Amino acid sequence: MRKTLIWLFLFSSASLIAQTELDEIEKELREAEKRGEEQKSAMGSTPRLVPVRQRTGFIVDRASIPDIFTVADIVHEQDAYGIRRETKNNIDVREVEFGFSGFVDWLAHGNALFALHRDDHQDLQGRYIFDIHELFLDFYNLPYNLRARVGKMFLDAGRLNSIHRHDWFFTNAPLIHKAVMNDLFVGEGAADTGIEIAYLMPWDFFQELKIGIFRGRIFGHGHTDGIEKAAPLWLGRLKQFFPLVGNLGTEFGFTYLRYQPTISPHDVDYTYGSDITFRWFHSRIYRFIFTTEFWYKELYRAPTPIMAGYRDSLWGFYTFFDFIFMQNYGVGYRFDYYEDYYQVYAQRRHYLGNTFWFTYRPSEFAYYRLTLEARHYHGYDGIYGINYLVFLQGTYILGFHLPHRY
């Protein structure tokens, strides 16, 4: 009898404890429901955009403030040894970029990016130019899987051109990129004003076809207006992505560009490119990227009363890897190859480049990089021999950080 009473007591106290816990959890869930309702009414129809308490203590609606950011890129460049001087052998601010980004309304997303950067083009003598880098409306939600951009933008030609320089894995652009994009003096990429329409294919894998029509008055990274042409600059790009094993994926694309460099409709530059990227990551600790980009460009010039017609050509590629380890450290290597044939030089000219770098990234908002470059000239720029260069780069972002594309 006594035993039974003890068991009964133990059982009832255990159920009492369980009941108390159950009551506590039910209470918590009721509170959660209430909190959820309050959050819903505070957030309106956009649950993720919660009000942000600013320094002043006022609560401001984030929808009324665009994302704002500044990116600074400081580079010390030094000729270590070689056949000629290629750098200014000093530290300089290479570029400052200011950006604003946000939804304009239900239809479009707007981006405005301005840059202050050095232009080493002969007549500009390294002056700083304030430039509209990109200024476009992104109609992100059109029917039939379409998307359109209207305004000034870096052309989505190949892999590197549409990525801003401060986001590159290396300090300087490969020569083939600069030559194809006609940007030997700023060394960033080709931008133009026009419209770009992208169609997402209805398959189960990612494939996107992009057609762009641009002003085509100049091609490259020029800071002048250029001249009126009979035909615009045409861009075509097809890219696709396939996930491989685990967190390994590959993206590859093909690019076509048609540009008319003079007022003569028979002078045309045709550019063909292909690129492939492999990316792998294990959380934030280890990340790996391998990219190769190949370009071929033909420059047709029609005969004139004083000169026969001719065809120049250039081609080349670069291939690189970058491996980030222990979250903050990265090493990389790039190989460049460039070859051209210009009627005026009457010979094939070559260039080879070997680039090594080490990067320290304390966070995703800054990095410090040491770059060593060996440039092998085989007739390019009229010289033969090797040049060794050292670069120290510091880049940081203040404010909003635009998400990285794949």
Added chain:
Amino acid sequence: MKKASVCFCFLYFFLLCPLFSRLYVVTTTTDLASIAKEVGRDLVEVESLTFGNTDLHFVPAQPNFIVKVNKADVFIEVGLELESSWTSLVLNQARNNKVMVGQIGYCVAWQGVNVLLPPQQEINRSMGDLHPQGNPHYWPDPVNGIIISRNIRDTYIRVDPKNEKKYQQYQEEFEKKVKEVLFENLKLLKPFAGTRVVGYHQEFDYLINRYKMVVVDNIEEKPGVLPGPARLKAMKDIILRNGVKLILVSPWTNIALARKVSQDSGVPLLILPIQTKSAENTETYLDMLRTTAQMLYEALSKKEK
């Protein structure tokens, strides 16, 4: 021939049609996918954008995510800016208005969660990767699992109101299962109430608090910032001074550094898989809840001995 056509029609209408009428649900994490499947069962087809063993702060926005979100009827994310570095890019490129933020098919899973550690002062980046809205690692707490399931249920009903009763029923059944697991876990870990632990990253607070234990500190002094040698050395003092019984690390964070702290202090290390499908026996959200509690129990019992 006639027979074959009749058979084909039968197959199409009775077998394939239900497949097409299912809601296609895309989630950012495996935990959300598991809960979403439980709440929708045969009425939904669920896919997670990431694998279980993934650091959700650092996910490259893969283009195949765009294709999945493009076809989605419902998009569910953890929120609290955990995935903000990549989901905004994916959503903006997916060309699918119905799952954009604030639209009918967009589900923010944290609505109603009692968010821990919302910053009480002005924050800046010198403090590390602080989330301005508070700690986003809330799903390992079973009570928050229930809150997530309720939010998902509400989204399903919004998108597919004709099956409201079924979603209600499935969610209630799931809630019951979670409560059962929760009570088992509470019973299992009751002897360890008040136990002090240290985490590597601020991702164990919700789970540890639920079982009435205490996270004394984290090895990362500032969230997301790699701890330096001075911090590792200081951790030994913190651990010994506070009588810490266990060091917790997730499979996707820096296990090597956590192991070093464990060796220096002599306190055991436990690699705790707090995401669904991130280790063995974590195939579903409920499995993950059971496994993490069991692993905590075993690690702490060993220590007690």
